[in-house]
Amino acid sequence: MVQMRFIQAINKALFEEMARDDKVILIGEDVEASIFGDTRGLIERFGPNRVRNTPISEATLTGMTVGAAASGYRIVLHMMFSNFIYTGFDAIANQMAKLPLMTGGQISLPITVIASYGGGRSTAAQHSDTPYPVLMNLGGLNIAVPSTPADACGLLKSAIRSNDPTFFLEPGGRGGEMGEVPDEDITVPFGVASLPIKGKDVTLVTMGSCTKIVLETAQQLISKDVNPEVIDLRTLVPLDKKTILSSVKKTGKIVIIDEARDTCSAASHISAIVVDEGFQYLKAPIRRVTVPDTPMPYAPNSEKYLIPSVERIYKAVMTLNKSY
Amino acid sequence: MKKLPNNIPTKDELQKMFRMMVTIRETENTLLASNKAGNTPGQVHLSNGQEAICVGISSHLTDEDQITSNHRGHGHFLAKGGNLKAMFSEIYGMADGVCGGMGGSMHVADLSKGIVGANGIVGGGISIATGVAFAKKLDGSNHIVVTYFGDGASNQGVLMECLNITALWKLPLLFVCENNGYSEFSPTKTVTKGDISMRAKPFGIPIWQINGNEIIEVWQTGQEAIEHIRSGGGPAFIEAKTWRQSGHFSRENLVLQKPYRTEEEEKEGLADDPIIHLTPKIDGAELIMKEVKDEVERASKAALMGTPPASNAAKKLMFSDTYKGYY
Known part of the structure; x- marks a missing residue:
């Protein structure tokens, strides 16, 4: 066990999963600068092919995850604030959540979308939503909401290894909170409280x-x-x-x-x-x-x-x- | 705008393309009849008159190359090598449909043939194709991706985003705008400013504006554009002008109060038919048409003999991992 911050636990999971599997790639707005710190250092280690800074084009980014996942990649999309999910919502609701069914099971979509959610920091209404109800209602997405650094690390690993699309929603403003995280490669299973x-x-x-x-x-x-x-x-x-x-x-x-x-x-x-x-x-x-x-x-x-x-x-x- | 190339298809290639165009036409005519007879659970969106575009482009593609299609996608599917009977079964809502009866007419997909899927969301395939092209680039392969969309979809903002990303990252994506003059029920000129292909210009993407009803022109342009992409030059954009012979969907007359096209336009449009244009160049055209008619009829009849999927099929297809063995 080692003490680390919430954001470091997410960072650890990303580092370990990218090292474990070459097919894991990360895209998103400012994943290089990493304002939250959770994607910090990844581009230096894995290079711009696997860690790609994107334009601010959420409607396209969510659709791109579907295309890349259907082509054999395990793609992680960092969307920063969860309100931006709404900007990219067409491909989430109409493509990501539906194509495994609509293609008769021809494709599975190993997609992980990371976003920070929730209020309490005066970020105002467009940066503080809690959007999981709309995602829960789509019927085709897993949703992980960790509350401790250990769960953040273990749930994110499970999300990346899953062949199903998953939203990993980190509680906003909690990045600095400390907790014990196992040294070993431990995943937290979905559906177990x-x-x-x-x-x-x-x-x-x-x-x-x-x-x-x-x-x-x-x-x-x-x-x-x-x-x-x-x-x-x-x-x-x-x-x-x-x-x-x-x-x-x-x-x-x-x-x-x-x-x-x-x-x-x-x-x-x-x-x-x-x-x-x-x-x-x-x-x-x-x-x-x-x-x-x-x-x-x-x-x-x-x-x-x-x-x-x-x-x-x-x-x-x-x-x-x-x-x- | 690029000048038109002057290479030409061989006689064999031309005959093969003719056969495919006729197959698409015959298939869609059969689908319309089936729809009227109550054999398609949903509506069908026909691409009559637009066959030359996907056929001309697809003749330069392999199974490893991929396409995304749209609601008017039967032709894209067949031209890319999709199975005729499996498509009929899908549209008739049968278990042995290419998507198990879960997608239907607007959503025919066959990943084994590089058909990533058709899409009921106008413009929905463009960003998916961009993601596939990103994967191709990361793979280091020289396979390419084609996204078919219409003039209507050109007014979706996502097109601009994808032009930017594909040009910026030099992704192997061919944008093919099938400009059939109609955005669903609205004449496109009433909802669109300027030339659609010019939207690719500021991104430095090579553009061809062609007559999509002339198969040789499509074939030539497709070859040049695809060569540009395969050689690592990044995306290319073809705007193929055509005319939608059918309505937006099969039985729109039942819901429309009045026609939105004049009789004169209909007459002119129907005469400018890619199959009519090509027929004089094909030896034994009549025989090919007869063979195709029989083949299509057999496929449709065989599909109608199928059985529908299990009522609880949908739930089993979701969450390949999460609920393994759950149901």
Whole structure:
């Protein structure tokens, strides 16, 4: 184990996967300058054929990944901020997510799209979206949302090795956070949630950017003798339904914390699954802590007000059972 | 703009191209009849009148060269070596269709023949072709990629992006604009400013503007443009003027309130037919046409005898890796 920052863990995965397989290539806007630091040093090591700085042409870049992947490359596209996914959305929604089906399985698409998501840094509405709900709805994309450096490294390795297109969404502004990352070549499988805290009173389901505050909330709850079970999903597609349902079976209560806007969020989809398949376990209504259906404002106080917080999560948990 | 080259195809090559053009025409006529008879689950977009372009270009391509096509792609598929019966089966929604009945008329693909796919999104194939061309360049091969798109697609911004990238990185991509005068139901001149091929000019890409209804002109230009690309010169652009003999899609008359073309235009357009132009140059043209008619009829009939895919086929085709053994 070695301590490293979130961004270094992503960088490590990219270095190791590119060294491991010559067919792994990386393209994107400013991958050479690397403003986040996650692609730093790659061009010096692997050269401009495998690490290619591109023009600012998202509509083309997303389409190019499809062509290059269908031609035998494992292509990683760095899209910087996740809002730029919308600019490249045609090829994502109409090509990447659909061509394996539309060609009758003739092609698989080993594509990894990296983008930073989420608010909290006054980057304003066009640089702070949480876009996974629209991606989840396409039906043909894997979605990884790591919350720790170790998961970032392991999930990115799995994404690059997968023959299916995957969005790897890193929580924005968390690049500096430290964590332990294994020295060895370890991948984190898709569809397997982690349980950083086990408990019996209430299930807290979290993902990506929300995990840190959920863990803080859990400590406060524990100090009040409420024992939450925290489930960090790690991937939204595939979704680890089994872990969620077996936890709800134990606790009878669930709060889902998600930085997406509420309508058709990951949280609302999970709520629907729990109602469909775990209704008999529920002892209280399901609570969702999400972002109201509004774009992120610029002013720090207004932005903070919208994003899930320790206070909001704590309050949501406490409304579930007066006996706490 | 490049001057027209003066090399010419041999008699054999010309006959082969004639046969293919007639095959495409006969196939699409059969598809229209099948559509009217209720045998195609969806609509078909026919390329009648445009056959010379893909046939002339494809005669310079191998299986290792690749193409991306568009919604009007039956001809592109057949000219590039796609299987006739497998295409019929696909369009009839059968399990043994070239895409297992999952794509249909607008989406015929056969990767083994270098047909990366047709596309229902106008302009959708251009960026995919750019990615394939990027892969070809990284491979260090001298194989090339052709992207067929129409005058309508030329107004998609992605064309400019791809002209820039392919020129900047000298990618082996041939842009072929089949300018048939119509952007779906709108005359292109009412929605387009300037000459389409001139859009490639500022990028230093060589441009040919040709009569797409004259197969020899297409063949000659294709050879020169493809030589330029194979020799490492980067992308090239051909704008082939043609005329769409059919409507935008097969049974548009059912939804249109009034015709969008005059009778006079229809008459002139139908007379300027690439097959009519070529026929006098072909020995035994009538026999070829008869052979093709029989072959197409057999393929269509055989395809109609197929069975549809399993109802749950779609889910099994997604996520080749992630859910291995899941379903």
